[in-house]
Amino acid sequence: MHLGFGAFARAHIAAYTDGAIAAAGGDWRIMGVSLRGEDVANVLNPQDGRYTLIERGEKPEARVIASIADVIAGSGLSGRVLAAISAPGCRIVSTTVTEKGYGLLRSGGCDVSHPAVAADLLNPSSPRGVLGLIAQGLALRFTNGLAPFVVLCCDNLPENGPLLRAAVVDFVRRTHGPALADRIAAEVSFPATMVDRITPASTARTLADAAALAGYEDRAAVETEPFSQWVIEDNFPSGRPSWENAGALFVPDVAPYEKMKLRMLNGSHSMLAYAGFLSGKTYVCDVMADATLNRLVRRHMTAARSTLPTVAMDLEAYAASLCTRFSNPAIAHETRQIAMDGTQKLPQRIFAPALEMLARGGDLAPFAFATAGWMRYALGRDDEGRSYPLNDPREAEIQAALAGIGTESPAAVFSTLAAIPDFLPQPLAKGEFADETTRRLERMLSLGMAKAIAAEAE
Numbered sequence: 001m002h003l004g005f006g007a008f009a010r011a012h013i014a015a016y017t018d019g020a021i022a023a024a025g026g027d028w029r030i031m032g033v034s035l036r037g038e039d040v041a042n043v044l045n046p047q048d049g050r051y052t053l054i055e056r057g058e059k060p061e062a063r064v065i066a067s068i069a070d071v072i073a074g075s076g077l078s079g080r081v082l083a084a085i086s087a088p089g090c091r092i093v094s095t096t097v098t099e100k101g102y103g104l105l106r107s108g109g110c111d112v113s114h115p116a117v118a119a120d121l122l123n124p125s126s127p128r129g130v131l132g133l134i135a136q137g138l139a140l141r142f143t144n145g146l147a148p149f150v151v152l153c154c155d156n157l158p159e160n161g162p163l164l165r166a167a168v169v170d171f172v173r174r175t176h177g178p179a180l181a182d183r184i185a186a187e188v189s190f191p192a193t194m195v196d197r198i199t200p201a202s203t204a205r206t207l208a209d210a211a212a213l214a215g216y217e218d219r220a221a222v223e224t225e226p227f228s229q230w231v232i233e234d235n236f237p238s239g240r241p242s243w244e245n246a247g248a249l250f251v252p253d254v255a256p257y258e259k260m261k262l263r264m265l266n267g268s269h270s271m272l273a274y275a276g277f278l279s280g281k282t283y284v285c286d287v288m289a290d291a292t293l294n295r296l297v298r299r300h301m302t303a304a305r306s307t308l309p310t311v312a313m314d315l316e317a318y319a320a321s322l323c324t325r326f327s328n329p330a331i332a333h334e335t336r337q338i339a340m341d342g343t344q345k346l347p348q349r350i351f352a353p354a355l356e357m358l359a360r361g362g363d364l365a366p367f368a369f370a371t372a373g374w375m376r377y378a379l380g381r382d383d384e385g386r387s388y389p390l391n392d393p394r395e396a397e398i399q400a401a402l403a404g405i406g407t408e409s410p411a412a413v414f415s416t417l418a419a420i421p422d423f424l425p426q427p428l429a430k431g432e433f434a435d436e437t438t439r440r441l442e443r444m445l446s447l448g449m450a451k452a453i454a455a456e457a458e
């Protein structure tokens with residue numbers, strides 16, 4: 001069962017599963033669940049779950065993915081998902097619902113103010129959110145004397161498996177009581193993972209190219225880059241597809257890989273998304289084609305790299321491959337797509353390495369520049385005065401906090417955004433990091449983004 005069946009899941013876990021079955025056989029299939037709307041189910045189910053995956057390298061290549069059994073969405077979702085995940089044949093419940101989709105607290109536990117969590121706490125036997133579905137699914141299995149499924153979190157969160165475990169256990173303690181919560185904590189495996197594949201949203205061009213490459217109409221086609229990576233902690237007591245046959249790497253400790261990816265790839269992605277979007281760059285490859293921004297991206301990667309533990313990978317080669325991937329002109333990855341949900345992304349991508357840099361007395365400039373970029377973006381209006389939606393779950397809170405604060409007072413913008421609860425860690429909200437960030441925000445506001453970028457790269 002896979003919860004959150006967007007383009008990324010179709011370009012990643014479904015492709016690995018398809019590759020594993022092709023290489024080693026087995027009767028694994030994925031039931032997809034769309035938690036937000038019925039579009040994906042409406043296009044995939046009439047196609048028998050099959051779709052074209054376009055890999056955009058020098059020449060686009062198309063492959064048909066056939067690992068999907070069915071996609072569940074819309075009314076009746078709760079009952080259908082619960083019936084499927086409490087059946088003996090369900091071994092794994094995996095998730096790609098984005099950072100904001102879970103309703104989990106970074107400090108450990110569930111966020112009772114998250115709409116899906118709040119609704120499911122009131123009605124735990126017909127849940128519609130991730131935590132509620134996993135909790136009730138596990139409860140039903142234990143009641144029926146079945147072994148639990150493995151919960152496989154595939155979102156870009158730090159220590160994603162343990163973080164999801166803490167949220168599920170906290171949720172269950174509130175709904176089903178301590179005995180079940182303790183049992184889940186002790187008996188259910190939540191492997192950590194690192195997932196990577198740049199997958200822009202599908203467009204009309206994706207569908208047209210799929211038709212041209214594959215020779216038939218495909219309303220569910222997805223496009224992605226040729227590169228793909230999946231590092232997984234191997235803890236699947238009731239079996240799993242042989243994903244290693246499709247290139248997945250099983251390791252005892254995912255944390256070093258996940259830090260590397262969150263800080264070097266996602267951190268520089270977020271930095272370039274704000275700087276790029278606000279200086280008129282629509283796509284990531286446009287940012288990379290700009291010599292000044294390109295230099296800042298490389299600077300960010302080098303700084304992020306210096307905060308990392310040793311990993312069994314050549315980090316210099318990794319940085320070089322990231323630059324090549326970001327520059328891929330065939331991938332139309334919009335800066336505004338990456339800019340969304342900044343409050344959910346910055347803590348692990350920018351603030352965590354910044355904190356470590358601060359503790360060592362290292363160079364804070366790259367992280368301060370990224371943070372100032374987000375703060376500038378949070379003002380909701382570019383240098384030409386055009387407004388844009390923040391697309392952040394905390395958008396209303398940000399707007400309310402900033403009301404009445406003028407762009408002539410960068411220090412007030414900084415302190416207001418720094419004071420948003422559970423966002424910027426305390427040591428970064430004052431002192432050197434605050435000064436470095438405010439100085440850059442001041443420059444962005446007084447000179448405009450293009451000149452601020454030029455000054456930053458000097």
Ligand code: CS2
Nearest residue numbers: 195196197198266269337338
């Ligand atoms: C991006 C990621 O949208 C974003 O925030 O940084 O989706 C990124 O493309 C993937 O993590 C790549 O694996």
